Amino acid sequence: MELPAKYDPALTEDKWYAYWLENKFFHSEPDEREPYTIVIPPPNVTGILHMGHVLNNTLNDVLVRKARMDGKNACWVPGTDHASIATENKVVQKLASEGIRKEDLTREQFLQHAWEWKEKHGGIILSQLRKLGASCDWDRTKFTMDPDLSEAVINTFVYFYNKGYIYRGVRMVNWDPVGLTAVSDEEVIHKDTVSKFYHLRYFISDGNGNPTDKYIIIATTRPETIMADAAICINPEDERYHWLKGRKVLIPLINKEIPIIEDSYVAMDFGTGCLKVTPAHDVNDYEIGMRHNLPVLDIIDDHGRLNEKAQILVGEDRFDARKKIVKMLEEAGNLEKMEDYTSPIGYSERTNAVIEPRLSMQWFLKMEALAKDALESVESGKVKLIPDKYRNTYRHWMENVRDWCISRQLWWGQRIPAYYLPDGQVVVASNESEALAMAQKIDAALTASDLRQDEDVLDTWFSSWLWPISVFDTNKAGHPEAESNADLAYYYPTNDLVTGPDILFFWVARMIMAGNEFMNDVPFRNVYLTGIVRDKLGRKMSKTLGNSPDPLDLIDKYGADAVRLGMLLCSSAGNDILYDESQIEQGRNFNNKVWNAFRLVTGWNVDDSAAQPEASAVAVEWFDNKLSQVIETVEDHFSKFRISDALMAIYKLFWDDFCAWYLEAVKPAYGCGIDKATYESTISFFDSLLKMIHPIMPFITEELWQNMAERKPGETIMNQRYPQAKPYDAGLITAFEMACEAVAGVRNVRQSKNLSPREALEVKIKGDFPEVALPVVVKLANVTVGKADGDLSTAQRFMVRTVEMFIPMSGLINVEEEIAKLEADLAYQQKFLDSVRKKLSNERFVANAPEAVVAVERKKEADSLSKIESITASLNALKNSR
RNA sequence: GGGAGCAUAGCUCAGUUGGUUUAGAGCAUCUGCCUUACAAGCAGAGGGUCGGGGGUUCGACUCCCUCUGCUCCCACCA
16 A cells, blocks of 8 residues: 555544444443543533643543553543533623523523523534544533432532531622622632722711811722721721720711721721721621621622612712712812722632622531541542642642632522522422422421522532542432442542642542542542643733634644644643644654654565564664663653653654664665565564554554554554563663664764765774674664774774774875864863862762762773773874874 | 742753762754655754852752742732
């Protein structure tokens, strides 16, 4: 078969993916083999593939394919996440574009739209993963809102409620005025934001609600909330303000009288030392308010607009209101001054809206006990974080965790299974009929229509924290006492989890909690935390910057194998990835290299009568050993999750050792056939190499492996055993390396003397050069070799380690140039010798350093001496010749 | 404000209990080659003293201190 000179991935990738699917090679069922399990970090159901997914899923796939080839029963469970806030937002926007407002729909109508959207756009990302070559067990695809997974979520809620871990209460929560829901502390991103610090005059009341001419100054960043002020607070130690004790001040503009209170919370050295206390709109103020029994006046509505309780600027957005009220304050003579001020402001992770601290009734999960166990799981090493540095971060979070606000004021998600009785009492049950039964125990007269289910849904992470359990067995979540089904018993705990550090707490920590709670075991053994994919300039990939390429375009252009390799090239664990298309080009080039090596080898004609040349015999022997050496290295890298190192080791083995040296050493002369022994060894090496490359570049390796020999239907490289290392002869590897260095030395001479590679040269060797490797030198350098003898003063000289090599060069050399070169060489060696001797003459070094280290220095000294001796000899000979 | 981490060739990174290396790789660069697998290639070359300073040690890129710069995480000083 004639193969084209350039590899075209488009011709192979879809074909082999279809073949893998048809044969169900990705599908796993429990059997007697050791399982290897990974659950996918479920992407948003409406998401599309971005570079972060490519990195993450390539790593996942490499691990899964490697494990599969190691003979394990590999299972990679795919699926998607319902992502309540993000998806609901998208649906709301889509409806808005059609002129439909969410407020005009019933819950049922809205959910119908949402499900339609999900059916239409959901799972696009999963089909995109197929293009990448992901070997997921698609028969096991799950969605966090599948009926059975939802049921598990509900049961989990009921379980924790009954355990006393879930409570409902009015708390200051992070309100997202765009998403119209509370979000958890973890979903708030603090960003330093430039704003103004407004210094406002509050006039002292005369006791009848009229201002006196005295005033105090308070500093605030939020003047639009003054109408909700409940008091002005000073530090009791602050002598500047002792005269204020017991007096009252008037809120500007609305002239409402509020008391002066004292609380040591107020810092005397910050602002003016006077704090306006606004319990409804600030967490600290709320706490002060509680201590001092202050009334709570909420003047901001769901959308972040001032409500009628504000009395003024009613209906205005909080930021518009701020601008306007500043002007009003200025006109009223209440604005002392304003200055620029930078302070951290909370933003919603999902909508980027400025978070409004707001009091509301929410459901919470107590975290203390769960976090304690989850911390222990990592501290004890039951779960390993890779890289290790995340342990510190993890510990810090777990030790300072606060209760998890799990309710969301949304419709898309699992509705909280709490049912209210007409009198306000609440019952929690998995479904309506159970709830009714419970309610009837309280009041036998109640009927189903008397119960009102909580309107809120649960935080998305309240379903994804069950993922490693619920994808196998939805019954176990919420029922720790239940028997596991066969799948869960076999696949749980999973082995490795590959994900980004940004969801270490959102997701990873909580999965560990759920695992400990329901399975009494952690959900995975290793967590490999990838970096964030950034552009060349170090900027995060983002839609608005337009610096994120579409992975599918890249796959079209370069092929999935190239994209995979390109991403892996620069991905050491935990470090951010600076993405550059040139890496993917490098991946494509490697594909092409493999392709062409294959063309070369399979283009050879086997000549049964030909004897194996010496050079080939040595090369075969060497490569066999080299292969084992590199396999050992690769296995070591894999065991430490050093994927890019493993990749580079394989890359160099193939490109440098196999192509540049081995194939050149065994390549038959033009028009000649190759002997059978060499050919068979070469094919066998190629076979091993393809298997080693396969987890990284699955498509091209399958294509070539299938072409390499007659394959039976249903055979695939992905189910072959990964090559195993045998004991190897390091001496032989060194001998061959010396041959390569000798060849390079000759080539160097040719280059500097402008000698054609076709012109055979003579090499004279002085020293202990490994005999076995000589045939390789002869062939690849196009030389004859012999012992050094006669007058070599005009020969070109180079060294291979401690062996001297001469290429006689009568009349061709510039004596002065050579002398200068040798003298430079000599000076360098002399300096080196001095430094070694300085060390050796240091008694304390000789006395304290381990013997092996001293021996190395002595060897350096001896080698250096012998080099100096031979350089000097050549130098003298050269000088005598002029 | 608290905590963590990083700083090694032009770029991206290795350097695994301080000593088999007067520092390694890939890419990029330069030189010469369209040599009968591959110009998405081949052959060769140059390039850093390991952010600055101090210390410990017989010996430090590797440990300690400090300064500088950057990154990330956490955080209710209005």
